[in-house]
Amino acid sequence: MSRTKNLNRLGVVEAARAIESNEIRCVDLAQACLDRIDERNSQVEAFVSYDAGKTLAVARRLDAAPSGHVLRGIPFAVKDVIDTSDYPTQYGSAIYKDFQPALDAACVVMAKNHGAVPLGKVATGEFATQTPSRARNPLRLTHTPGGSSSGSAAAVADFMAPAAFATQTTGSIVRPAIYCGVVGYKPSFGMIATAGLKALSPSQDTIGVITRKVEDAAFFTLGLHGAKTVNSVVARPRIALCLSRQWDYARPETLRALEGLVHKLELAGCAMSRMWLPEDLERLIAIQPRLFKYEARQTLANERLLHKESLSPRLRARLQGGDELGFDEYVSMRQQVREAHGAVEELFRDVDAVLYPAAAGEAEAGLESAGDPRFGALWTLLHLPSISFPTDLGPSGLPLGAQLIGGFGQDTRLLAVANAVTRMIEPVQAA
Template sequence: MTHPAELSATDAASRIAAGTLKAQELAEAMLDVIARREPGVRAFAHLDPALVRRQAAAVDAAPAKGKLAGLFFGVKDVLDTADQPSQYGSPIWAGHRPRTDASCVALARRAGAVIAGKTVTTEFATRFPGATTNPHNARHTPGGSSQGSAAGVGAGMLHLAFGTQTAGSIIRPAAFCGAVGFKPSYGTLHRAGMKVMSESLDTIGVMARSVADAARAMSALTGLDHGPAEAPRAPKLALVMGAMAEAGPETAPHMERVAEAARRAGATVTPITLPAACDAAFAAHAHVMHMESAQALAWEIDHARAQLSPAMRTNMDWAMAEPPAKLVEARAAFAAAQACFADAIAGYDAVLTPSAPGEAPEGIEFTGTPVFNTLWTLLHTPCVTIPAGTGPRGLPLGAQIVTPRGQDAAALMWAEWLRRALG
C-alpha cells in the first residue's frame, strides 16, 4: 500500500473526499517527511506543526471536501497569511503579521488546502538568497526566488506550493529541484496580498509533483478547468533555444534528446528564430524590473535602506538614476513583443525551450540566471517546466513548454504530452 506522503495531490485529495483517508493521517505522514528532510533542505521560513494539525482536523470536520482537501500547500513568503508571519525575505519585515490572507492563499484554503507553512524567498523575491538548499544535493542552489517552494515540493515535503515569477522565479527553481512549475498567464491569479515588486511582470503560479497536480491546483483556484486534457494528436512544436551563450555544456545535448523523444512520439519539432521585437523586449527587462521595484520599495529605501542587501541597494540606486523615460520606452518594447508573439508561432501548438541554463549551480549564494525564462515572463505567456532527466552531476534537468497568453490549459496539456513522450 502506498504511504500517504507518497500519494499524488490528486490521489490524496480524492481519498480524503471519499473518506478512505483522513486529512489528519495525511498531515502526520507529511509532518514526518518534513521532520526528516527540513533540517538539511531548510525550505521553510515559518513552520508550526500544531497549526497544521488544527487545519487538518478542520478539513476532516467539514461536511464538504474541497478540490484541495487536506493537501499540504506551501506559501512563498512574499504572499500574506493571516495566521503566520509574512516577512518577504527581509529583516525589515521581521515578525510582520498581516491581518488577512493574500487572495490566492484564501482561495486555496477555501478549496480545503492545509497551509503547511511559509516557504523561503530571496529578499523581496529578487536575488539575495535565503538558506535553502537543493533537495537533490545540499551543496547546490535550489534556484530562486521561489526557492523554498521548489525545494519543499522537490523534497516531498509539500504537495503544492505557490511561487511568483518576475524573471524566472517559478520555472528555474522548479527545474533545478525536479518539480513541475507552472507560471500561468499574467494576471490569472490575483495579486492582492502579495508584496508586488514589478507591476508589469510579477505573476503568481504553482509548483507541484506532476502536471496533473498543478492542473488540479489551478482548477481549484480559478474555477476553470485546467485539465490536463488528453492531447488529440502529437503537437507541432517550435524549438526556441534562446540564450545558449549562457547555457551549460549539458543543455544543448539535453534539448536534442528531448526534441528527439518528442519526434519519436510523433511530434514535429522545428527550430525557429523569434522576431527582433522579442530581443528588444528581452534587453529592456532589467529597466522594467528594477525601475518598478524601486517604486515598490520607496518606503524601504527611504526608511530602512541599511537593512537592504548591498546587491539590492546597488540595483535600486541604478534604477533611480535612470531617466523615467527609460521605463516608458521599456514598457513599449514589452508591448511590441507581446503584439507579435502569437503571429511568430502561428502554425505551432507550443514552444519547446530550455527551462534553465542547465543543472543547478554549486553553492547557495547564487540562484542561477533567468535568461531562459525572462522573455516568456514579459510576454505574459503561460509556461510549464517538467522534469526531463538528469545532468552530468546527477541533478535534475527540465524542459519548458510555452503557449500564447490565455492558452493555459493547452500549455498543461502539451506539457503532459511531452512528459509521456519522455517516458
C-alpha cells in the same frame, strides 16, 4: 505513524482522489507532511514558519465536513512574499522580522476556500530577488535550490508538501523547479490574483505553483477557481524549438538535452519544428531587467529610503542601478512591450507551444548564488504561461530541464501539451 507512512509522497491528484473516495483522511495526509518537515527541515531549511497544531486543526475540520471542495485536504506551502494571517510574513528580509499581516493574500484565501490545508511559509530570496535564502537543494544539500522560490521548490522536491505557491518576475519559478527536479508552472499574467503579494515589478509579478507533476499543477491552479480539471493531453502536440541569442548562455549539456528531447518527441509522434526568435522579441530581452529596476525602485521605496542598511549589498546595487532610468524611458519600454504583442501572436500561429531552455544547466554548487534567471525573462515580460520540467541528468547527476511556453490565456492547452510531453519521456531521478 503507520497510518501516515509515505502519504506525503502522494501528488495533488492522487491525494484528492484518495480523500474523495475515503481511502485516507485529510488529517493523516497533513500529519505525513508535518512528519517529513520535522524529519528534514533542519537540513533543507525550506520552511521558515509552520505550526502543526494549526495545520491539523484545519485538516480535522475538513474531515468532519461534507465533501465537495475541489482541493479538500490538499496540503500546500506559501512562499514568504505572500501574506498570511496565521503565520509571519517576512519577505526574506530582516526589515520585516516577525511582521504579521492582518489578512491572507487572495491566493491563500482561495486555496483555503476550496478546501486546501496551509502547512506554513517557505523560504524566499530577499523580496523575491536574487539574494538567496538559506534553503538548500534536497537532491544535494551542498547546492542551491535556485531562487527566488527556493523554499517552494525544495519543500515540494523533498516531499514536505505536494504543492507550493511560488512567484516569478524573471525566472523564479521555472529555474528552481528544474534545479530541484520538479515542475514549475507560471500561469498567464493575472490568472492567480496578486492581491497580498509583496510587489516587486507589478507589470511582471506573477504567482504560480510548484508541484511534482504537470497534472498536479493543473489540478491545484484551476482548483483555486473552483474548476475540477480533467487529466487531459493533446494527442499530437505541435511544438517549435525556439532558438535565440540567449542560447549562448546555456551549457553544452543543456543544449544536448534539448536536442535529445526533440528527438524523443519526434519518435513519439509530436509535430516538431524550429524557429528563430523574431528580432522584435529578441530586443525585448534587454528591456526586461531595466523595466524591473525602474519598478522595483518604486515598490521598494520605503525599504530603499528608510532601511537601506538592512538591504543586502546585491539588492542595494540593483536598486541604485535604477537611478539612470527616467520616466520617459520607462514609458517607452512599456510601449515597446505592448507593440510586441503582434509578434507574439505570430509565434503561436501554427504551434501549440514553444520549447525553450529553463535554466543554463544543473544547480550550482554553493549557496551564494541562486542561478541565472535569464531564460524566463522574455516570457514573463510578455505575460505568457510557461511550465518547466526535468528532461535529463547533467554531468554531476543533477537534473537538466526545459520549459514549454504557450499563448496568452491558453493555459489549459499548454498544460495539456506539457502533460502529454512529460508522459512521453522517462521520469528523471537525480543520481
